[in-house]
Amino acid sequence: MKIAYSHLVQHIEENPSIKQISDSLFQLGHEHEIDGGIFDMEFTPNRGDCLSINGLLRDLAVFYTVDLNREVFTEKLSELLIDFQNLSESICPQISFLKLEIDEVPKIYKDSLGDYFEDLSLNKNNFFTDISNYLSYETGQPTHCYDANTIKGKLVFHEIDKNEEFETLLDKKISLTGKNSVFSLNHNVINLAGVVGGKSTSCSSNTKTAIVECAFFQPEAIIGKSVKYDIQSEASHKFERGVDPECHDKVLRRFIKLVSDHANIKDMSIISYKFKDNPSHQIPVNVKKINKIIGINISEKEYLNYLLKLGFVVEAGIIKVPSFRSDIKTQNDLAEEIARVIGYDNISTSKISIPNNEMTNHKAIENKLRFFLLDNGFYEVINPPFVNLSAEEAIKVDNPLDSNREYLRTNITNSLVDNLLFNERRQKDSIKLFEISDVYSSSNGINKKRKLSIIASGRLGENHTDFSKKINKKYLLTLFQEVLPNEVFDFKLISRDLLDTKIKNEIVSLEVDINSFSSDILSYKEVSQPPEGFAQYSPISDFPSSFKDISFSIKDYSKSEELQDLLLNYKSDIIKNIYIFDYFKNEKKKEIKIGFRFTFQSKKATLNSAEIELVYNEIVNKSLNISGISIPGL
Amino acid sequence: MPDHKDILPPKLIKDRGSFHPINHMKDSIMELLTSFGFEIVDGPEIETEKFNFDMLNIKKSHPARQMHDTFYIENKSNLLRTHTSPVQIRGMLEKKPPLAFISGGKVYRKDDDATHLPMFHQVEGIYVDKNVNFAQLKDLIYKIIYSLFGEEIELRFRPSYFPFTEPSAEVDILSKEGKWLEILGCGLVNPVVLKNCNINSDKYSGLAFGLGIERIAMLKHGVTDIREFYKSNLDFLSQFK
Numbered sequence: 001m002k003i004a005y006s007h008l009v010q011h012i013e014e015n016p017s018i019k020q021i022s023d024s025l026f027q028l029g030h031e032h033e034i035d036g037g038i039f040d041m042e043f044t045p046n047r048g049d050c051l052s053i054n055g056l057l058r059d060l061a062v063f064y065t066v067d068l069n070r071e072v073f074t075e076k077l078s079e080l081l082i083d084f085q086n087l088s089e090s091i092c093p094q095i096s097f098l099k100l101e102i103d104e105v106p107k108i109y110k111d112s113l114g115d116y117f118e119d120l121s122l123n124k125n126n127f128f129t130d131i132s133n134y135l136s137y138e139t140g141q142p143t144h145c146y147d148a149n150t151i152k153g154k155l156v157f158h159e160i161d162k163n164e165e166f167e168t169l170l171d172k173k174i175s176l177t178g179k180n181s182v183f184s185l186n187h188n189v190i191n192l193a194g195v196v197g198g199k200s201t202s203c204s205s206n207t208k209t210a211i212v213e214c215a216f217f218q219p220e221a222i223i224g225k226s227v228k229y230d231i232q233s234e235a236s237h238k239f240e241r242g243v244d245p246e247c248h249d250k251v252l253r254r255f256i257k258l259v260s261d262h263a264n265i266k267d268m269s270i271i272s273y274k275f276k277d278n279p280s281h282q283i284p285v286n287v288k289k290i291n292k293i294i295g296i297n298i299s300e301k302e303y304l305n306y307l308l309k310l311g312f313v314v315e316a317g318i319i320k321v322p323s324f325r326s327d328i329k330t331q332n333d334l335a336e337e338i339a340r341v342i343g344y345d346n347i348s349t350s351k352i353s354i355p356n357n358e359m360t361n362h363k364a365i366e367n368k369l370r371f372f373l374l375d376n377g378f379y380e381v382i383n384p385p386f387v388n389l390s391a392e393e394a395i396k397v398d399n400p401l402d403s404n405r406e407y408l409r410t411n412i413t414n415s416l417v418d419n420l421l422f423n424e425r426r427q428k429d430s431i432k433l434f435e436i437s438d439v440y441s442s443s444n445g446i447n448k449k450r451k452l453s454i455i456a457s458g459r460l461g462e463n464h465t466d467f468s469k470k471i472n473k474k475y476l477l478t479l480f481q482e483v484l485p486n487e488v489f490d491f492k493l494i495s496r497d498l499l500d501t502k503i504k505n506e507i508v509s510l511e512v513d514i515n516s517f518s519s520d521i522l523s524y525k526e527v528s529q530p531p532e533g534f535a536q537y538s539p540i541s542d543f544p545s546s547f548k549d550i551s552f553s554i555k556d557y558s559k560s561e562e563l564q565d566l567l568l569n570y571k572s573d574i575i576k577n578i579y580i581f582d583y584f585k586n587e588k589k590k591e592i593k594i595g596f597r598f599t600f601q602s603k604k605a606t607l608n609s610a611e612i613e614l615v616y617n618e619i620v621n622k623s624l625n626i627s628g629i630s631i632p633g634l
Numbered sequence: 635m636p637d638h639k640d641i642l643p644p645k646l647i648k649d650r651g652s653f654h655p656i657n658h659m660k661d662s663i664m665e666l667l668t669s670f671g672f673e674i675v676d677g678p679e680i681e682t683e684k685f686n687f688d689m690l691n692i693k694k695s696h697p698a699r700q701m702h703d704t705f706y707i708e709n710k711s712n713l714l715r716t717h718t719s720p721v722q723i724r725g726m727l728e729k730k731p732p733l734a735f736i737s738g739g740k741v742y743r744k745d746d747d748a749t750h751l752p753m754f755h756q757v758e759g760i761y762v763d764k765n766v767n768f769a770q771l772k773d774l775i776y777k778i779i780y781s782l783f784g785e786e787i788e789l790r791f792r793p794s795y796f797p798f799t800e801p802s803a804e805v806d807i808l809s810k811e812g813k814w815l816e817i818l819g820c821g822l823v824n825p826v827v828l829k830n831c832n833i834n835s836d837k838y839s840g841l842a843f844g845l846g847i848e849r850i851a852m853l854k855h856g857v858t859d860i861r862e863f864y865k866s867n868l869d870f871l872s873q874f875k
Contacts, residue, residue, distance in 0.1 A: 029793025044795035045696075220695035227702055293822060293839070294801075295769025332825055336793065336801030339768060344791035344803055349776060350769035354671030354734045354761055362676065373651060380654040381866040384753040395680075397714075398706040401746055408707070419866035428868050432651065438679055438740075442708060446680050463647050528650050530658060531875060534854035540862075540869045557641040564644055580644050594644070 001237075003137075004119040005037045007053050007112070013065040024063050027343045030056070038120065046327040048241025052140030055324070062309045062341045070138070073256035080269035082151075082211070087158035088221075091181050092193070093276035095157070095215040096248045098255060099148055100128075102208050102263040112138070113258060128203045128210040131258050133234075140324075141214065141243055141251045142235035144191060148209035150201040153186040157193065159221070164189050169202035174229045181221045183213075194222040194239035196231050209267075214252055216245040244324035245278045281321040281329060285314060293335040295350045296342070306341045307334070365517050366436055369452060371526035376479060377461060378432040378454060383415035385437070393441040410441050412453035413511045417494060420455055424503055427545050430459035432471070436514065453511040455494075457503075464583040464595075472506050484520050545576060545601035548616055554592040556628030563626055567596050572615050576601040655874040656755055656863055659851040660738045663757050666781050670774070672736040672759055677721030679740055680712050685720035690798040691826045705742050705752070714742035717844065718758040719798060725760070726831035731838045732763040738847070751860055755847035760823065762833060762840035768801060768822055771841040775805055775820055778843070782850065783807060790814065799842055800824045815853070818845045 005018045016024070018034065025032055025039070030050065032041045041050075049055050057066045080099050086092060105127050109117060116134045117124055124130050128145040136142045164176040166189045176182070176189065183191035190198040194217040203210055217239050226236040252270060259265060287300040304314050313320040321328045328334065339347060361367075370380065386397070386405030395408040409415060412435050423431050434454040441447050456476060460466035469475070473491045480489050494507040554560050568578055575598055582595030598619070600612050623629060653661075664674060686692075687699055705714040721737035738757035746752050761774075772791065779789050788808040796802045799821025806814040823840035833840075848860050855874070857863070862870055 026790075026792060029795075031792065044793075046795045223695045224700050227700065292765070293767060295767030330800070330825065332800040332822065335768070335822075339801050340793045344772075344793060347769055347772060349773035350767065352761075352770040352773045352777075355732055355763075356671045362674070370653065374653065375650060377649045378651040379868060379871045380652065380657060381871070382654050382656060382864060383866065384751075384864060386752065395707050398708070398710055399702075399744065400705075401744065401752055405752075422866060423868050426867065426869065430649075431868065433866065440680055446678075446708075446712060448678055448680070461649050463649070464644060465646060530653060530661070534659075534851075535874050537855045537857045537862075537870075537873055539858075540867060560641060560644075579647065583643050585641070585643065592641070 001041045001043070001051055002120055003039045003041055003053065003056060005039060006119060007115065008056060008060070011057055011067045012060065013067070016064060021060070024060055028059050028340050030059070045241055048238060048243065049140065049324040051238050051241065052136070053138050055140045058311055058324070061311070062306060070254055071257050072250060072253040073260065074253070077268060077270045080271040082155065082271060083153065084155045085157070086273065086275060087156060088181060089275035091159060091218050091221040092157055092215055094245050094248065094274050095213065096252055096270060096272040098212040098214070098252045098270045099268060100210055100212065100256065100259055100265060101267040102259065103266050104263055105205065105208060106262040109262065111261065113262070126203045126205045126207060127262070128207060128212070131255060132212065135251060135255055135258065136234060136238065139247065139251050139254065140238060141247050142194070142238050143251065143255065144197050144213045145203045146197070146201045146211045146213065147203045147207045148211045151185060151211055156184045158182065158184065166192060167199045168196045168231065169199050170196070171199060172231070180225070181217065192225065192229070193217055195225045195229070195233050195236040212252065212255055214248045216243060242326045246323035248272060278323060280323065283319045283321065283331065283334060285317045285319055286331060289331045290335050290338055293332060294339050294347060296347060298338070303338060306338055310337060365519065365521055366514055368521045368524050369517065370436070371528060372483060372521065372524050373434050373454065375527045376432070378434045381416070381419055381433050381435050383412070383419070383435060385409050387414065393443045395440055395442045395446070408440050410439060411511055412437055412439060412451055413455065413509050416453055416455035416509065417499070417507070420457055420507065421499060421501055424501060428458070430461055432456040450514040451511055452514055453509065455507065455509045457505045457507045462579045462581070464580045467581040470505060471508060473508050476508050476510070483524055486520060487518060539603070541601050541603040543602055543606045545599050546607065546612065547597055547599045548612065549581065549595055549597050550620065550631060551582065551593060551595040552623065553630050553632050554594065554628060555590065557592060559626050559628050560592055560594065563594070563623060563629060566622060566626070567619065570619060574600050574602050574607060574611065574615060650875065652871055652875045654871070655851050655855060656847055658874065659854065660755055660757060660847050663782070663845065663847070664736060664738050666778065667736045667757070667759055670777065672734045672761070675721055675725045675735045675737050676739070677718070677724050677737060679715055679742070680707065681715040681720050682712055685723050686713055686715050689723045689827065689830045690719055691824050691830070692797045696797065703744055705744055716743055717741050718756045719844070722758060722760045722842065723831060726762065726833060731833060734761040735759065749860060751864065756844055757847060758842065758844040760840055760842040762823065762828065762838050764838060766822070766839045766841050771820060771822065774841065775818070775843065779805065779807060779817065794819060796821060798824050798827050817850065818843055820844070
């Protein structure tokens with residue numbers, strides 16, 4: 001909600017700066033951003049009472065001397081005759097109607113009404129609606145204006161539970177479904193209560209006689225309607241969070257005053273219905289409890305002084321909660337009020353010591369498995385559970401994000417296959433992934449299994465012994481059985497026939513229940529340590545990579561290390577990865593053959609062959625500077 | 635010139651994998667909290683409205699319960715938990731105070747854009763004992779934030795609102811760029827919630843806090859797009875060894 005600094009400060013005696021008010025608002029828990037002279041406020045949902053100038057001033061009153069008195073029409077009003085029936089008193093326990101007739105529609109707005117439209121750069125609508133909008137901004141109470149000439153017949157407030165067509169005053173046609181609280185005129189819906197009025201009865205720029213409706217609706221009846229029907233509604237935002245049920249007379253008298261400031265009122269009358277009393281909430285004064293909750297030590301006098309400034313009334317040891325604070329019900333609620341006023345940051349800390357509990361590590365097996373996989377080059381992934389295919393016993397999401405995410409996965413392997421293909425498309429030729437996750441299914445209730453799934457394909461690894469070997473079932477089985485000789489692993493081959501890929505490497509997978517592992521794994525001694533710090537991420541290039549291999553012949557064995565040092569530490573902006581893919585010592589020929597693979601990729605663009613060639617030639621030249629080294633075939 | 639036999643083949647560089655940075659972050663935070671005395675409890679990702687909302691004082695009319703915020707399953711009989719808080723409820727029903735639990739894991743909300751994902755991770759903690767107060771909560775939060783971001787970090791507490799805590803606070807840290815970033819939510823356990831778990835709220839009080847793992851991992855690793863975490867891209871994952 002946007003609130004102008006100037007509209008607040010004119011009612012504050014101390015004349016604080018925008019920065020001072022901003023600091024006060026933060027201390028009180030009202031998050032905001034400042035754009036020019038405008039506070040863009042974001043209130044927590046419990047503070048519907050703050051959604052107005054007066055509401056914010058009531059809260060700021062703990063820090064400043066604020067003036068909440070606005071000029072209102074004070075004379076006696078005659079009773080409005082209206083054929084109204086309330087069939088849902090529990091939803092609308094209180095409602096008033098004010099009828100106003102003016103002689104001329106004013107063209108120019110002055111004072112606070114004029115400032116409102118100008119300072120917040122708002123579009124004007126029609127006179128009565130403009131007053132209503134301003135008043136909602138000033139007081140927090142939404143009102144709705146009907147053109148009085150259209151309200152002929154019986155007006156009924158009720159909750160309906162049938163499909164109805166309804167055209168809003170913003171020319172939007174909506175189909176009401178399910179339960180809706182509405183006003184009907186002669187059985188036609190003319191107003192979706194608390195959300196938006198209808199076109200057929202709305203005021204226009206010619207309207208001279210209006211009926212202003214001012215009501216309290218239970219938040220539960222309004223919540224979700226504006227989202228359901230996709231309507232931007234300031235009124236529903238307020239009703240959903242709760243408005244002050246006791247403000248109607250004051251708000252409507254203020255309405256009259258604003259109209260009379262701009263036009264001659266020819267006739268006016270009012271009627272108020274109160275179907276249920278709003279007993280004020282009462283909490284005993286207990287400063288000891290407040291001190292205990294917060295961990296401070298303030299006097300009762302100081303405590304009550306804060307409450308009085310916030311609009312609470314204290315009588316005979318009882319705190320009466322003001323009608324606009326429907327969020328305050330308990331001592332803890334009051335403690336929060338006091339903590340806000342003192343300032344959360346001003347409350348001293350008090351040393352905490354939590355008695356030590358006996359620790360049991362339920363995830364010991366799972367964690368050992370993770371280390372075992374990590375040591376063997378596997379990367380851990382996490383996939384969302386939503387999939388598009390229904391499997392047997394798959395759980396269906398009632399309200400999926402889209403039809404591709406309608407079911408919960410019943411296996412992890414399919415997610416890993418997608419991850420594998422994704423990485424193959426990014427030219428990865430040695431892929432080992434695993435995921436551990438709960439997997440849910442439904443048969444006679446919801447079943448949960450904690451599963452480990454692994455997938456692997458391509459080269460065994462990026463080094464001279466593993467480069468030319470391919471991952472297969474035997475390799476993985478040996479790997480697992482070396483560590484867990486007493487357990488059986490059912491590795492599976494996944495066919496590539498139905499996959500969108502031309503790569504032929506075998507895909508090996510395993511999916512097992514974590515509970516099926518015995519505690520044998522606990523004796524596994526991990527080689528890797530978890531990372532100590534938090535690596536700084538460097539953004540990934542999405543441009544294609546390409547590689548070049550260089551094979552050297554070394555006659556002077558002593559130069560082998562020098563060459564490795566030079567090449568494995570070679571730095572260039574476009575070199576992404578370097579490793580030795582081949583090594584062979586030929587004792588007969590007294591020669592070492594060693595092959596290096598360089599992967600090139602730029603973060604800025606797709607590399608052309610000339611750019612790669614430039615770096616490649618540099619590598620070759622620097623290598624050949626080492627004596628006793630040659631590149632066969634060069 | 636050394637003897638030919640002394641020449642060893644190149645050092646065999648075995649590629650080791652990496653833990654997922656989110657799991658690593660979660661594990662680090664859980665380890666930190668267990669060192670403070672918290673015990674780890676686990677709970678299901680599929681929950682009932684009772685545990686996810688009712689017991690936590692989240693009213694039937696609360697916006698979070700709407701179909702556009704929560705994933706419901708099997709004709710609304712169950713839901714995907716929207717936070718790890720129901721685990722605390724299950725813990726409190728099982729054990730008597732004093733108790734100190736943490737739980738961490740996946741949670742789900744019906745969001746999908748550049749800054750919100752339908753699945754993300756939380757770690758939550760609760761401590762219930764005699765005389766637990768807001769000043770102690772502050773002490774604990776300082777300890778957590780200082781451990782995570784170093785003692786030079788500037789932080790602030792702001793009043794906030796959660797149905798299950800009262801008073802409630804949000805905690806921001808000041809980034810290097812001078813921007814306040816929301817880092818966790820916390821508060822004193824609402825006595826209504828204690829009562830719901832059969833704990834005498836006149837005798838006991840509690841504190842609770844919850845952290846979003848992705849947000850902290852993004853800050854610690856310098857990842858700017860949350861979606862990167864879940865692409866399973868080896869170029870990404872290999873940076874977190």
